């Protein structure tokens with residue numbers, strides 16, 4: 001998982017979210033890292049036998065936050081208010097920020113500001129013990145899955161912005177393999193549990209089809 005992304009260029013945008021050692025969630029995270037290493041993503045994202053779906057989604061959501069945090073952290077010098085005047089994902093998609101609580105009326109702002117709002121908002125959710133309980137026996141809230149869906153829907157936009165507006169920057173840093181691995185893992189995960197609506201994924205639909213098709217071809221070739 002995230003250990004794949006530690007290299008000379010990596011630096012995080014926000015502090016890394018840690019899952020405490022010795023907890024069940026930490027064990028789950030290690031299990032996920034081990035199965036990911038097997039190379040079969042479809043299998044790696046599946047709910048391990050006997051595990052709780054909320055917990056599995058929670059652990060993976062933290063991991064995606066950390067991955068995106070690092071991927072975006074490596075390109076912050078390219079994503080400036082002057083270059084990215086709006087939060088876009090190609091010419092057809094533009095996002096305005098609202099969190100539904102503190103900011104209700106969507107505001108149009110430069111991409112770095114939008115992403116700062118977005119990552120801070122996600123960080124606040126992950127740090128909220130009543131939403132993401134880290135101690136054993138503390139139940140997840142009833143609306144946990146809907147909060148997780150909102151987090152993943154918003155995190156997707158950072159991938160979409162990076163792919164559409166900064167892919168050449170990513171290439172110049174030789175980070176494209178990390179970006180693709182991370183994004184593919186994200187897509188397989190959200191597809192497995194239906195966590196992000198198809199229309200939300202539209203800005204990267206062509207890429208998604210390509211990544212998934214490539215895997216199908218590989219599987220066919222191995223048969």
Ligand code: ZN
Pocket residue numbers: 078079080083084111112161165166
């Ligand atoms: Zn940008």
